[in-house]
Amino acid sequence: xxxxxxxxxxxxxxxxxxxxxxxxxxxxxxxxxxxxxxxxxxxxxxxxxxxxxxxxxxxxxxxxxxxxxxxxxxxxxxxxxxxxxxxxxxxxxxxxxxxxxxxxxxxxxxxxxxx
Amino acid sequence: xxxxxxxxxxxxxxxxxxxxxxxxxxxxxxxxxxxxxxxxxxxxxxxxxxxxxxxxxxxxxxxxxxxxxxxxxxxxxxxxxxxxxxxxxxxxxxxxxxxxxxxxxxxxxxx
Numbered sequence: 001x002x003x004x005x006x007x008x009x010x011x012x013x014x015x016x017x018x019x020x021x022x023x024x025x026x027x028x029x030x031x032x033x034x035x036x037x038x039x040x041x042x043x044x045x046x047x048x049x050x051x052x053x054x055x056x057x058x059x060x061x062x063x064x065x066x067x068x069x070x071x072x073x074x075x076x077x078x079x080x081x082x083x084x085x086x087x088x089x090x091x092x093x094x095x096x097x098x099x100x101x102x103x104x105x106x107x108x109x110x111x112x113x114x115x
Numbered sequence: 116x117x118x119x120x121x122x123x124x125x126x127x128x129x130x131x132x133x134x135x136x137x138x139x140x141x142x143x144x145x146x147x148x149x150x151x152x153x154x155x156x157x158x159x160x161x162x163x164x165x166x167x168x169x170x171x172x173x174x175x176x177x178x179x180x181x182x183x184x185x186x187x188x189x190x191x192x193x194x195x196x197x198x199x200x201x202x203x204x205x206x207x208x209x210x211x212x213x214x215x216x217x218x219x220x221x222x223x224x225x226x
Contacts, residue, residue: 006157032212034213034214036216042218043203043216043217043218043219044158044203044214044216045216046213046214046215046216049211049213091155093157093158095158095214097212102163103148103160103163104148104160104212104214105160106150106157106158106159106160107157108156108157109155109156109157111155
């Protein structure tokens with residue numbers, strides 16, 4: 001199956017700093033990628049839909065100025081957590097799909113810890 | 116927004132037994148997918164079933180879909196300890212293809 005690579009797999013940062021997470025589709029072009037957040041023992045919550053060449057679409061309650069998404073190419077989307085706080089500590093996962101009736105491929109996830 | 120609801124939340128069985136997980140959803144869908152997640156890891160796609168399909172098989176996995184009841188079930192037959200993981204259903208509506216995940220079922224298979 002297709003491969004989506006997410007980097008880094010884990011990161012620890014200080015409060016107030018920014019962290020960038022990369023999501024790459026390695027063997028297919030992804031015009032749309034999705035970013036999810038998962039708190040411990042909970043489900044995945046969709047944060048935003050990343051569209052190549054245009055602005056991301058954010059879900060209700062997700063601050064677009066805090067979670068900056070850039071999808072500059074067909075193979076790369078980035079999520080930047082700006083001015084991170086301890087409550088932003090979570091597991092962030094990206095996914096890419098070829099279309100509405102196809103399976104999604106997930107990155108390995110990034111565990112962010114803000115201290 | 117979260118749409119799928121799985122039950123049970125947690126399931127503990129012995130190797131060799133079958134495990135059944137159920138998922139209910141609220142709105143019309145294009146398809147429903149089941150994923151597996153090992154602790155702290157990414158998700159692995161298991162099966163996709165379209166809204167016009169009623170049953171699908173893949174190895175030891177069997178998925179059913181009842182659109183009239185807005186529910187789906189995942190059956191894992193002859194379970195193994197390696198099947199221990201969290202299992203999520205996720206729906207895709209006709210208005211987009213973001214996955215809407217349920218809360219998941221935590222499966223523990225003991226040797």
